[in-house]
Amino acid sequence: MSIRPRLAGIVCAIGACLAVVSPVGAQEDTKRACASAFSSAQRLMRTGSLIEARKKLVLCGGPECPEVMHPDCQQWLTSVEASLPTVVFQVSSAAGVPLASVRVSLDGAEVIPVDGRAWPIDPGEHEAVFESVGFRTSSRHIVVSEGEKLRREVVVLDSVPPPKVAAELPAKRLATANPPANPPASRRLTLPIVVAASSAVLAGAGAIYLGLGARGDERDLDSCRPGCTREEVDHVKREYLLANVSIGLAAAGATTAVLLFLLQGKTSTPPTATLGLNVGPDRLGLGATGRF
Numbered sequence: 334m335s336i337r338p339r340l341a342g343i344v345c346a347i348g349a350c351l352a353v354v355s356p357v358g359a360q361e362d363t364k365r366a367c368a369s370a371f372s373s374a375q376r377l378m379r380t381g382s383l384i385e386a387r388k389k390l391v392l393c394g395g396p397e398c399p400e401v402m403h404p405d406c407q408q409w410l411t412s413v414e415a416s417l418p419t420v421v422f423q424v425s426s427a428a429g430v431p432l433a434s435v436r437v438s439l440d441g442a443e444v445i446p447v448d449g450r451a452w453p454i455d456p457g458e459h460e461a462v463f464e465s466v467g468f469r470t471s472s473r474h475i476v477v478s479e480g481e482k483l484r485r486e487v488v489v490l491d492s493v494p495p496p497k498v499a500a501e502l503p504a505k506r507l508a509t510a511n512p513p514a515n516p517p518a519s520r521r522l523t524l525p526i527v528v529a530a531s532s533a534v535l536a537g538a539g540a541i542y543l544g545l546g547a548r549g550d551e552r553d554l555d556s557c558r559p560g561c562t563r564e565e566v567d568h569v570k571r572e573y574l575l576a577n578v579s580i581g582l583a584a585a586g587a588t589t590a591v592l593l594f595l596l597q598g599k600t601s602t603p604p605t606a607t608l609g610l611n612v613g614p615d616r617l618g619l620g621a622t623g624r625f
Contacts, residue, residue: 363397363398364398364399366392367392367393367397367398367399367402370389370390370392370393370398371389371393371398371402371405371406373386373389374386374389374390374393374406374409375409377389378409378413381455381456381457382455383413383416383417383453383455383456383479384417384453384454384455386409386413387410387413387414387417390406390407390409390410390413391410393406394406394407394410415480416456416479416480417453417455417456417479418453418454418455418456418477418478418479418480418481418482418484419451419452419453419454419481419482419483419484420451420452420454420475420477420484420485420486421449421450421451421452421483421484421485421486422435422437422445422447422452422461422463422486422488423447423485423486423487423488423549424437424447424463424465424488424489424490425487425488425489425490425545426468426489426490426492427489427490427491427492427541428541429540429541429544429545429548432447432465432468432490434465434466435447435463435464435465435490436463436464436465437461437462437463437464438461438462438464439454439459439460439461440459440460441460441462447463451482451483454477456477456478456479456481457476457477458474458475458476459474459475459476459477460472460473460474460475461473461474461475461486463488463490465490467492467493468490468491468492468493469490469491469492469493471488471490471491473486473488485549487545487549489541489545521597522594523593523597525593526590526593526594526597529586529587529589529590529593530586530587530590531586532582532583532586533582533583533584533585533586533587533589533590534583534586536579536580536582536583536586537579537580537583539575539576539579539582540576540577540579540580540583543572543573543575543576543579544573544576546572547569547572547573547576550565550568550569550572551569554566554569
């Protein structure tokens with residue numbers, strides 16, 4: 334017998350063996366992976382790592398794994414889905430404007446974009462860090478419970494102040510070196526100005542709080558439309574009405590404070606003013622009376 338036919342026979346035999354062994358080896362690897370997912374899922378569920386447990390249960394309950402595992406894995410997967418909490422992050426500026434391109438980092442690792450969707454997280458304590466261009470980074474400690482769905486976390490980010498212009502320093506020095514011939518009358522914060530400014534700040538804070546609450550409640554109506562009750566719709570309308578009234582009060586208080594501050598140097602006699610809230614059957618407003 335020649336060498337060439339003999340080598341051809343050996344090659345054919347090796348190829349036939351590999352064709353038989355390869356499927357068997359692949360099946361064994363799949364079985365080991367299924368068994369590992371089956372046992373790991375139980376351990377992860379006990380430790381509260383529900384997101385990783387869900388991945389393992391999807392594997393062992395799939396068609397690649399033996400059918401004997403399917404009932405347990407599918408039953409556990411249903412339980413994990415019911416126990417897995419979800420959180421909706423709502424990030425806005427101090428003016429109540431929703432921010433885009435916000436990144437949320439959970440526990441220093443996972444980064445979640447804020448796009449209005451509910452994100453599943455493991456139950457327990459978490460440290461969330463919120464970042465957005467042009468705003469200060471803010472962190473919040475949150476604790477979520479098993480089965481808590483659509484939890485809303487409202488976060489307000491403060492804007493970063495613009496850098497000071499370098500040209501302002503020489504201008505200030507020049508103004509100091511050449512004082513005006515007739516310096517304007519000194520102005521100071523008097524009690525009426527402080528009262529008006531404080532009223533504006535409180536009303537503005539109330540407007541932001543009521544506006545954020547109304548916006549959140551209005552989004553909640555999306556889940557029940559068109560079957561929302563009249564009481565729920567009226568509640569949102571009242572919140573918006575109160576927010577608008579607070580905005581008007583804030584504007585009136587700020588205007589009064591500015592006018593008092595500008596007019597107090599016009600006369601030699603210090604101005605006096607009284608700030609009050611006028612309530613009547615047909616109107617509600619902020620009024621200032623006195624001598625300017």
